[in-house]
Amino acid sequence: MNETEFLALAAGVLDRLESQADDWFSVNDVDVDANRSGNVLTLAFDSGVQVIVNSQAPMQELWVAAPSGGFHYRHDGQVWHDTRGGPPLHEALSQIVSAAAGQPLTVTV
Numbered sequence: 001m002n003e004t005e006f007l008a009l010a011a012g013v014l015d016r017l018e019s020q021a022d023d024w025f026s027v028n029d030v031d032v033d034a035n036r037s038g039n040v041l042t043l044a045f046d047s048g049v050q051v052i053v054n055s056q057a058p059m060q061e062l063w064v065a066a067p068s069g070g071f072h073y074r075h076d077g078q079v080w081h082d083t084r085g086g087p088p089l090h091e092a093l094s095q096i097v098s099a100a101a102g103q104p105l106t107v108t109v
Contacts, residue, residue: 001075003057007039009075010055010062013109014041017053017093020107030101049100051093062089066096080109 021034021043031046040054052065064071073080073089080089093107
């Protein structure tokens, strides 16, 4: 995949996450503020937890920073896989945001 394709794919993920955060507020009454600046999306929960997702075009990876650690994901054509063998991006983010919100939330990317 070339850089343009990667950037479009990564932007789609950030767009969907931002939209889901809006839905969590309106549907689940989860107080979360989604702030987007270029290729960086910050999810700030009322619990004080921040989750940051950003794209790294030179490495063609999405990076996630959360209280549980820092994670890197590469797309294989279908799924964003953790470069260290952890769960795929959607599962990891579901766990992270659920812990931050104090209730089960599902992330789709």
